[in-house]
Amino acid sequence: MxxxxxxxxxxxxxxxxxxxxxxxxxxxxxxxxxxxxxxxxxxxxxxxxxxxxxxxxxxxxxxxxxxxxxxxxxxxxxxxxxxxxxxxxxxxxxxxxxxxxxxxxxxxxxxxxxxxxxxxxxxxxxxxxxxxxxxxxxxxxxxxxxxxxxxxxxxxxxxxVVEADRTALAARIAPTRSAGMAWACDEVGDELAAATAERGWDAVAEEGWDAVLTAVHGAGTARAPRLSDRQVARLAWGLRDADLRDRALTLALGESAPGAEAVWTELTRRAPAPLDAAPATLLAVSAWLRGDGALANVALDRALGSEPSYTLAGLLRTALDACLPPAVVRQVIREAAGPSGADR
Structure with a gap:
């Protein structure tokens, strides 16, 4: 390890x-x-x-x-x-x-x-x-x-944050499953499937991006409300789309970074597998760019444990094992985002 x-x-x-x-x-x-x-x-x-x-x-x-x-x-x-x-x-x-x-x-x-x-x-x-x-x-x-x-x-x-040991660090994002959360994920998943069939995925994905921005900006306030089960489910399902997830990566670069990390942390804890793989990977990126490699590794363990074939998590694991500097990761994200940046 x-x-x-x-x-x-x-x-x-x-x-x-x-x-x-x-x-x-x-x-x-x-x-x-x-x-x-x-x-x-x-x-x-x-x-x-x-x-x-x-x-x-x-x-x-x-x-x-x-x-x-x-x-x-x-x-x-x-x-x-x-x-x-x-x-x-x-x-x-x-x-x-x-x-x-x-x-x-x-x-x-x-x-x-x-x-x-x-x-x-x-x-x-x-x-x-x-x-x-x-x-x-x-x-x-x-x-x-x-x-x-x-x-x-x-x-x-x-x-x-200095924890007592690595086990305590992992406990910060330990799963908190509930029957209500599982029910919300099933319900929201069915609703998104119906909406996609009716209006197309592009429209549904754009609504998902709006939901991400709303949650991230809300998490950056002094009294951030706890996300409801349905909100967690909507965000987690949206991040299953690789394009939306890649847009979410850019939120780690600017003023939205603390709010984004807070949202990814909550989704990692509450979303059931494999819906937790994407937010756990986003959390790993945020932690790595912030200089918290220990949390980044724990989050990647979580993502790959939930979905071993999750491509972005596998690529990031290779990058971290090779000590890819955070500055290089930032540049890759900026180039992928293009001139419009994160909040497009």
Missing amino acids: TDLDPQPTVRLADPGALAAGLPHLLGFPPEESLVVVSLRGQEPMTVGLTARVDLPPPGHHGSLAGDLARSVRTDDPTAVVLVVVSEDDDGAAGLPHRTLVREAVLGFHAHRVPVRDALLVRRGRWWSYDCSGSCCAPGAGTPLPGGTSDLAVAAVVHGT
């Missing part, structure tokens, strides 16, 4: 600040993980892309290191920092997971990406694998810094 997060650029003073800021980079505190943080520019370097993977079994160290290096290289880093997060005790060779760290360093070296530092985070303290001082000796370590960091501030500004 991999989580990739393009985050706002933040300057960090020391390795401890970076280690303490991992929950804000990922959206949740990592456990038993290898985290790679891309660093950009010259001194003082800035934080770029962040990638996290579960700690692998020994036989997979080399292949994992190569995959990570190829992915993070797309961020054009000046260097990277490796962070092992583990509660494992020290071994005969000292700090745990040294073999994994060595393979990761070799993997990045093969791709001409320097490893600036390799850290271990464990039980509220951090160590450097390269440090020979007494503070980095097994059983010692340095306490993680407290207080409000630059990363915490940036996370709040950009809308990243």
Whole structure:
């Protein structure tokens, strides 16, 4: 399992600040993980892309290191920092997971990406694998810094919510099924089929786009009303149309982005499968562009779990696994939208 997060650029003073800021980079505190943080520019370097993977079994160290290096290289880093997060005790060779760290360093070296530092985070303290001082000796370590960091501030500004763990993050969009919702989807589906036969799909699709704009603009108000079951059903059925869904992608680019993400979140939670695949994919795009790669990955898991053959979700999964920068995604959406933009 991999989580990739393009985050706002933040300057960090020391390795401890970076280690303490991992929950804000990922959206949740990592456990038993290898985290790679891309660093950009010259001194003082800035934080770029962040990638996290579960700690692998020994036989997979080399292949994992190569995959990570190829992915993070797309961020054009000046260097990277490796962070092992583990509660494992020290071994005969000292700090745990040294073999994994060595393979990761070799993997990045093969791709001409320097490893600036390799850290271990464990039980509220951090160590450097390269440090020979007494503070980095097994059983010692340095306490993680407290207080409000630059990363915490940036996370709040950009809308990243830090959950207790990845399970809690997934729970934010967990399905909330009801008999009323299922009935509304059946009823609205029958109504749309009849309307399409009578007036044609173009007219029905345009009404669907108007419904999307109304919901998104309403969600951007201070007291946004909860969508009714019929509204959720109408929006979810409308987004099954690829052209309408692609128009909805453009809402992630401008002032409507917060309202759009709120609507996609509600539809993902309430619409039954496979009607939740489209809004879950739209939510993934919105989260990715906002810098919340953890939520983007969770939303994509939801979309592909609901409908494994959903093409846009599959393409986006490939893009995220390759660390496609959000700027490239924005440009693709702008080009697809044309000069008229989102609210045409």
